[in-house]
Amino acid sequence: MIRRRTTFALAATLALPGLARAQPAFPDRNPRYIVPFPPGGLTDIMARLLAQKLSEIWGKAVVIDNRAGGNALIGADLAAKAAPDGHTLLAITLTHAVNATLFPNAPYDFRRDFAVLSLLGSLPLVVVVNAERSPARSLQDLMQLARTRALNGGSSGNGSPPHLGLELFRRAARAGDNIVHVPYRGGAPSVTDLAAGNLDLMVSNLPECLAQIRGGRLRPLAITSAERHPLVPEVPTVRELGTPELEITNWTAVLTQAAVPAPLLQRLERDVQAAIHDPETTRRGREAGFQVLGWDAARSTQFVRAETDRWATLVTEAQIKPDA
DSSP states (O other), rough: OOOHHHHHHHHHHHHHHHHHHHHHOOOOOOEEEESOOTTHHHHHHHHHHHHHHHHHTSSSSOEEEEEOOOOGHHHHHHHHSSSSSSSSEEEEEEEHHHHHOOTTSSSSHHHHHEEEOOOEEEEEEEEETTTTOOOSHHHHHHHHHHHHHHEEEEEETTTHHHHHHHHHHHHEEEEEGEEEEEEEEEEHHHHHHHTOOOOOHEEEEEEHHHHHHHHHHEEEEOSSSOOOOSSSSSOOOOOTTTOOGGGOOOEEEEEETTTSSHHHHHHHHHHHHHTTTSHHHHHHHTTOOOOOOOOOOHHHHHHHHHHHHHHHHHHHHOOOOOOO
């Protein structure tokens, strides 16, 4: 009996390394964090802050992979088709929630193929006009102006957050066809044209126009978040001004594939939470203009689904189409 028990114990002991090999430690190679935008943009900044801390937590360098193009579809498709082993993360923004309606034949299913790990942070937009040429000194002035004559409003492209903000402004002002949308390929050229006097207004991402505001070339009339922003504390919110229907924030979240095993999804969520709530990560995110959130997966998923539904309605009603 003693010999038989010893044999069983030895067999069990020898089997343990095999069990360990069946469930390798995570990560077993450098994870990839796909950012479907060019380097240096707002989403890229937050992704790099998170990646730096995750690299420390995991002991493996998280590699940022910028895959710009296709209205952010290229990078998202690459992530959707990667092996669901937890080694691929995807940075998304409001753009992806809009794309779910804007591109009904996308090569992936945004709602089905991805799992939201955390809503990392949000940024407000700001209603701005040319400081020298525009007669509008307030949001109400601009709305009144929009009801009386045609105004050219710029954006960073069809379906972009600034385009959605412009559509919300058109509706709030009851301006009808007086607001003419002028899409650009990016936020920087549109802001530059507004500062040069070639546009009448924008509902711009705050960080993209902050330098022009501080330089006195653009006049901010309203911030589109629920609360005032510390970078422009003097600018009133649209809610303060009696137009809460103008509220819109651009946001960024981190995703992975929905097919990743549940225990690993929980591990990823836990580690992302630890990384984004690290004091240094939070501080640097705020310095970049973000309201750092770091919500858990359940709350983040609910938010992203609600945003996808909200903007589906606007895209459909306003007949917004992709860039040609």
